[in-house]
Amino acid sequence: MRLNADMASSKWARQAAKLYGRLYKVSIKQRVRLAFMLMIVLAIAAVGFSSYAIAARELQKNAFATRQEAVNKTAQILDEKLYQISNAVRSIMFSDAYKQMMTDVRSNRIADYYIHLSELQYVFSQVGYNEPLIDGILIATPIGDFYPISHRRSQTQSFYESNLYYDIKNLTGGMWIAGHSDKFFSGNDRAISFVTRGMADDDSDTNVFIVVNVNESGLIATLNRHAADGGDPYFIADANGEEVMRTDWSAAHGLRRDEPFLRLASGGQGSFFYDFDKSEYLVNYSRSSVEPDWLLYGVQEKSELLSQMKGVQRTTLAYMGIFLLLAWLLSSRLTGLLLLPLFKLQRLMREVEDNRLDVRFASRSADEIAQVGHQFNRMLDEINRLIRDVRDSESSKRKAEMRALTSQMEPHFLYNTLNTIYCKSVLGENEDVNEMIMALSQMFQLGLSGGKDWNTLEDELSHVRQYCSIQQKCYEGLFEYEASCSDETLMGCPLPKILLQPIVENSIQHGFKDRSSGGRIRIKADREDGLLHLTIEDNGSGFDAEKVKQGMQLSRNAKKGYALVNIRERLRLFYGDDARMALSNAADGGARTDLWIPIGRTEGEGDERE
Structure with missing residues (x-):
C-alpha cells in the first residue's frame, strides 16, 4: 500500500514539473493573457456573487420592512375605526334626546317611550351617516329598547337575557365583542359589537346599555384596501386564538386555535415565517392599541414576496457571462498594449502641469501602473475638492442665513x-x-x-x-x-x-x-x-x-x-x-x-x- 502511494505521489510530481516546464516555454504575452483571464474570472465571480448576495439581502430586508409597514398602517386604520365608533357612542350619550330619555329611565317613566324613540332617530341617523360601518344601534333600558326604526328588532332575544349582558354588567368601561351573528336584529348578519354601559349626567351607574354593531364585511373591506393584488391576507385573532373577524383566507387555512402559530406572536408587533399547506409564508402582526387583546395578522407567501430576487439572479449571471466573454476577446489585444498606460499617465502629468485639473487616468488593468494612475486620480480629486470647498464656503453660509x-x-x-x-x-x-x-x-x-x-x-x-x-x-x-x-x-x-x-x-x-x-x-x-x-x-x-x-x-x-x-x-x-x-x-x-x-x-x- 505504501509503495503504491509513493508511486502515485511521484507521478503527480512529474506532471507538475512537466506543466511548469510548458509554462516557461509559453511566450510572455500568453502568460500575461492567462494571468489576466484568471484575475478577471475571479474578480467577476467575486463581484457578481457578492453583488447578488447584497442585492438579495437588501431586497429581502426591504420587502419585509415594507410588509411590516403595511400591516402597521392597517392596524392604525383598525384602531382609528374602533376609536371613531367608540366616539360615536359618546356622541349619542351627549345628545339631548338621550339625556331626556335617561331622565325617564331614572324615574321609571314609560309613558313617553315612543316620544323618546322618535327623538332618538335623528341621533341614530347622524351617527350612521358619520360612520357608515355602523350597522345597528341598540339602547337597552328598563323602560324599553331604543333602536333605529329602519332596522327590524328581533323579539326573541332580550339584551338582559343575552350573554353580552352578563359579560358587561360588572365592567365599568366598554368592551369589544368578536365577530358573531347578530341576535338583536332580524337577519342574523355577522357583526362586531361594541358594548358599554350608558351614563347619566350625574355619572351614576345605570342599568342602561348601548350596543353598536359594526358590519364585519365592511370592516374587512376597509382593512384589505392595503392587501397585495386585492387579496384577502389580513385576519384578526385574540389571545385565545379565536377569530375576531372571519375571512376567507383564515377559514381556508385553518387558523383557529393553532397553538404553535399563536405562540410565535408576542409583543406589540413583529414577524415570523410559518408553513401553511406546504408553503412558507411571511407572517407580520401588530397589536391593536384600542383592544390590546386583538392581533392583526398579515400573511404573504415568501416566494411571491421575494420574486424580484429571481430576476436579480438571472441578470447577475447574464452580466457575468457577458463580461467574461468580452475579457476573453480583448485579452490578446490588451497584453499587446501593456505599456500604453504608462505613456498615457506621462501625458496626463504634462497636461496637469498646464493647469488642466479635469483630466483623469483610466485603465482596465490592475497592475502597479494602474495603481499609480488611481493615486494620481485621487490626488486630482482632492485638489478639485479643496478648490470647490473654498469656492462654495461663502455660498453655503449665505444660503443658511437666508x-x-x-x-x-x-x-x-x-x-x-x-x-x-x-x-x-x-x-x-x-x-x-x-x-x-x-x-x-x-x-x-x-x-x-x-x-x-x-x-x-x-x-x-x-x-x-x-x-x-x-x-x-x-x-x-x-x-x-x-x-x-x-x-x-x-x-x-x-x-x-x-x-x-x-x-x-x-x-x-x-x-x-x-x-x-x-x-x-x-x-x-x-x-x-x-x-x-x-x-x-x-x-x-x-x-x-x-x-x-x-x-x-x-x-x-x-x-x-x-x-x-x-x-x-x-x-x-x-x-x-x-x-x-x-x-x-x-x-x-x-x-x-x-x-x-x-x-x-x-x-x-x-x-x-x-
Missing part, C-alpha cells in the same frame, strides 16, 4: 394670525372662524410653497389677500385693502416668500391702532428702470422714518419691530445691492414702504453671479 431669516418670519406671522382666530372663536362667531381657517389654510399653501424660498408676485399678493381677509374678520370695518399691478407680465416675477405680509401687518397693528374705521392699505406693483417696484402705503398714524431706520441699524436681533429688519436682510442676501427698501410717510400722513427688486432673479442666478 433660510434662517425665512424661518424666523414664518412663526412670527403664524402666531399673530392664530391669535386673531382665537379671539373670533372666543366670541362664538363660528362662521367667521370657518372662513378664517380656510384663509389660513390657503396662506399655509402659499407660504410653505412646497419647501421653496420663492413665490411669484401673484402668489405673494394672494398670500396678503388671505391675510387681510382674516384681519378684516377680526377688526370689522377697520380697514380696506386693494392691490394693483400695472403690467400683468410681472405677476410671474419670483420674489422671496412672505415679503409683503409683514409690512401689511405693521400697517394694521401699528398704523391703525388708534382707529376704529376708515383704514386703507394699498399695494401697487409696476416696472421701473428694469426693476419690480412694490409700494405698500396706508393712511394710518405714520411713523418717524429716520427713527425707524436708526433703530434698524442698531440691532438685527431686536425682539420688537424685527419684520422690517428681516425683510431688509433677506433682500440683501438674495440680491445684494441690486435690491433696496425705502421707508417714508405717505402724502396723507400714513406709512409708506417702497421695494425695488430685480425682475426674474432667483437664488440660483444669484449664486452664479457670486
Whole structure:
C-alpha cells in the first residue's frame, strides 16, 4: 500500500514539473493573457456573487420592512375605526334626546317611550351617516329598547337575557365583542359589537346599555384596501386564538386555535415565517392599541414576496457571462498594449502641469501602473475638492442665513394670525372662524410653497389677500385693502416668500391702532428702470422714518419691530445691492414702504453671479 502511494505521489510530481516546464516555454504575452483571464474570472465571480448576495439581502430586508409597514398602517386604520365608533357612542350619550330619555329611565317613566324613540332617530341617523360601518344601534333600558326604526328588532332575544349582558354588567368601561351573528336584529348578519354601559349626567351607574354593531364585511373591506393584488391576507385573532373577524383566507387555512402559530406572536408587533399547506409564508402582526387583546395578522407567501430576487439572479449571471466573454476577446489585444498606460499617465502629468485639473487616468488593468494612475486620480480629486470647498464656503453660509431669516418670519406671522382666530372663536362667531381657517389654510399653501424660498408676485399678493381677509374678520370695518399691478407680465416675477405680509401687518397693528374705521392699505406693483417696484402705503398714524431706520441699524436681533429688519436682510442676501427698501410717510400722513427688486432673479442666478 505504501509503495503504491509513493508511486502515485511521484507521478503527480512529474506532471507538475512537466506543466511548469510548458509554462516557461509559453511566450510572455500568453502568460500575461492567462494571468489576466484568471484575475478577471475571479474578480467577476467575486463581484457578481457578492453583488447578488447584497442585492438579495437588501431586497429581502426591504420587502419585509415594507410588509411590516403595511400591516402597521392597517392596524392604525383598525384602531382609528374602533376609536371613531367608540366616539360615536359618546356622541349619542351627549345628545339631548338621550339625556331626556335617561331622565325617564331614572324615574321609571314609560309613558313617553315612543316620544323618546322618535327623538332618538335623528341621533341614530347622524351617527350612521358619520360612520357608515355602523350597522345597528341598540339602547337597552328598563323602560324599553331604543333602536333605529329602519332596522327590524328581533323579539326573541332580550339584551338582559343575552350573554353580552352578563359579560358587561360588572365592567365599568366598554368592551369589544368578536365577530358573531347578530341576535338583536332580524337577519342574523355577522357583526362586531361594541358594548358599554350608558351614563347619566350625574355619572351614576345605570342599568342602561348601548350596543353598536359594526358590519364585519365592511370592516374587512376597509382593512384589505392595503392587501397585495386585492387579496384577502389580513385576519384578526385574540389571545385565545379565536377569530375576531372571519375571512376567507383564515377559514381556508385553518387558523383557529393553532397553538404553535399563536405562540410565535408576542409583543406589540413583529414577524415570523410559518408553513401553511406546504408553503412558507411571511407572517407580520401588530397589536391593536384600542383592544390590546386583538392581533392583526398579515400573511404573504415568501416566494411571491421575494420574486424580484429571481430576476436579480438571472441578470447577475447574464452580466457575468457577458463580461467574461468580452475579457476573453480583448485579452490578446490588451497584453499587446501593456505599456500604453504608462505613456498615457506621462501625458496626463504634462497636461496637469498646464493647469488642466479635469483630466483623469483610466485603465482596465490592475497592475502597479494602474495603481499609480488611481493615486494620481485621487490626488486630482482632492485638489478639485479643496478648490470647490473654498469656492462654495461663502455660498453655503449665505444660503443658511437666508433660510434662517425665512424661518424666523414664518412663526412670527403664524402666531399673530392664530391669535386673531382665537379671539373670533372666543366670541362664538363660528362662521367667521370657518372662513378664517380656510384663509389660513390657503396662506399655509402659499407660504410653505412646497419647501421653496420663492413665490411669484401673484402668489405673494394672494398670500396678503388671505391675510387681510382674516384681519378684516377680526377688526370689522377697520380697514380696506386693494392691490394693483400695472403690467400683468410681472405677476410671474419670483420674489422671496412672505415679503409683503409683514409690512401689511405693521400697517394694521401699528398704523391703525388708534382707529376704529376708515383704514386703507394699498399695494401697487409696476416696472421701473428694469426693476419690480412694490409700494405698500396706508393712511394710518405714520411713523418717524429716520427713527425707524436708526433703530434698524442698531440691532438685527431686536425682539420688537424685527419684520422690517428681516425683510431688509433677506433682500440683501438674495440680491445684494441690486435690491433696496425705502421707508417714508405717505402724502396723507400714513406709512409708506417702497421695494425695488430685480425682475426674474432667483437664488440660483444669484449664486452664479457670486
